[in-house]
Amino acid sequence: MNDFLPSDLPEFADRVAANQHRLNENPRGSYDFIVCGAGSSGSVVARRLAENPSVEVLLIEAGGGDEVPTVMEPAAWPGNLGSATDWGFVAEPNPHLNGRALPMSMGKVVGGGSSINVMLWARGHRSDWDFFAKEAGDESWGYDAVSNIFRQIENWQGTPDPRHRGTGGPVYVQPSPDPGPAAMAMLGAAKEIGIPTFESNNGEMMEGEGGCAVTDILVRNGRRHSIFRAYTYPFLDRPNLTLLTGTQVSRVLLERGRAVGVEAVRNGRTLRFNAAREVVLSLGAIQTPSVLMRSGIGDENELRPFDIPVVRHLPGVGRNLQDHVSFGCIWEYREPIAPRNTANAATLYWKSDSALKTPDLLFCQVEFPVPSPETADRAPAHGWTMFAGLALPKSRGRVRLRNAEPLATPRIEANMLSHPDDVKTAIACVDVCRALGNTRAFEPLVARESLPGPIGAAEMERFVRDSAVTYWHQTCSAKMGRDAMSVVDSKLRVYGIDRLRIADGSVMPRITTGNTMAPCVIIGENAARALRDEHGI
Structure with missing residues (x-):
């Protein structure tokens, strides 16, 4: 059954192209919020902030557009591995795997992992979310609260189940x-x-x-329905949401213990973007801790050998990596x-x-x-x-x-x-x-x-x-919690740094029981709600 949306129409694509060309040609000196990474969490944060027309949002993505067959054609997903849409990370040789060095693919394209994965929608187990709530000391991460969010955001196409499933939300979910x-x-x-x-x-x-x-999958009208497509793309014709692709964030700009913007590299040029309100890192469990450390946030014993000035000693940055x-x-x-x-x-x-x-x-x-x-x-x-x-x-x-x-x-x-x-x-x-x-x-x-x-x-x-x-479920390397190894609090604010949050799989205290795309959407939703509450938007 075809289920077309206004954003599926050719004229909408033309409007997006014209709007984003104009916004890229005439960038603002400062944005209210800078979201780094257009993956399964960043796409959500950017959309939710941009829903307020008075808020200027810059969404920065290292990869390119998603209109390529390996992304959009569901059966072609294996072709993403090792391609231009993959960061191509390789882990260090592991003595516990007989010295093998495993490829650690991650999405380098708008949509991030949701654009190169197997499209499986798995919410995690009740025990995962209750563990998150316990670690964070915040019931908004508990199973009952998270289940309510899932009902709000899903557009469920299977057998009706009002206790568990929702309809009318942005995420089109169907049984295979x-x-x-x-x-x-x-x-x-x-x-x-x-x-x-x-x-x-x-x-x-x-x-x-x-x-x-x-399995429940994110496929609509025979095409991948990534989180970028579900959340961000329908808002790219708006004047207050700028998407900058092919741009890699290298570090967060910090002044007197607060984030004021980011430094990024585009076509070999180093650029600076200022954030009037906050910076949100949604770069995934490999790049988010890397950017933090290059910014002077991390274990001082790791930073000093590279002559990186220590802004905040947070020994948990980069640790607790799970897959x-x-x-x-x-x-x-x-x-x-x-x-x-x-x-x-x-x-x-x-x-x-x-x-x-x-x-x-x-x-x-x-x-x-x-x-x-x-x-x-x-x-x-x-x-x-x-x-x-x-x-x-x-x-x-x-x-x-x-x-x-x-x-x-x-x-x-x-x-x-x-x-x-x-x-x-x-x-x-x-x-x-x-x-x-x-x-x-x-x-x-x-x-x-x-x-x-x-x-x-x-x-x-x-x-x-x-x-x-x-x-390919790398997570937990900047975990949420209240112990000495935690990097963010329950509102995903980086400890000791003002106006800097993390919203991606790296904040999980432990990996969820199942594929991680759907939990990353919840992380994005909770981050956006915290931002909107705190800033009155």
């Missing part, structure tokens, strides 16, 4: 249409081994032990089956130990083989992957400066599987995968289990270390 045979087999396999199934991977399913469901680590268990098809939609129509959350009350494992089914380079020689030409991993890893990594150069790529110490409990949970995760994939439900589709197969304990540990890859 016409799921393929592998997705339906996944639901049958879950039932077969005693895992409950649900109509959606959001709502009731993520209030208890978990379960299996067809979902995944292990590709792969089955060969009897006959090739073409992927449908986003090639990911079923997802599952479950427990590595029956004694647990909430899920600690995350499973996303992918309708083609996804091996690591180290396991690729055993992968079939045609098959499906249980892209399964640790929903709540205990390992912690770190983002550090490589040098003090304005645009230098930081060092990413992902540190996956460094905690021994994560290795045990990884092996339990693979056991659940094998139980699912070898059920009767999959027999009509599957010729054999390709990876890992029935192997011994030592070989299984080697498999999880060799097959481990990232879910």
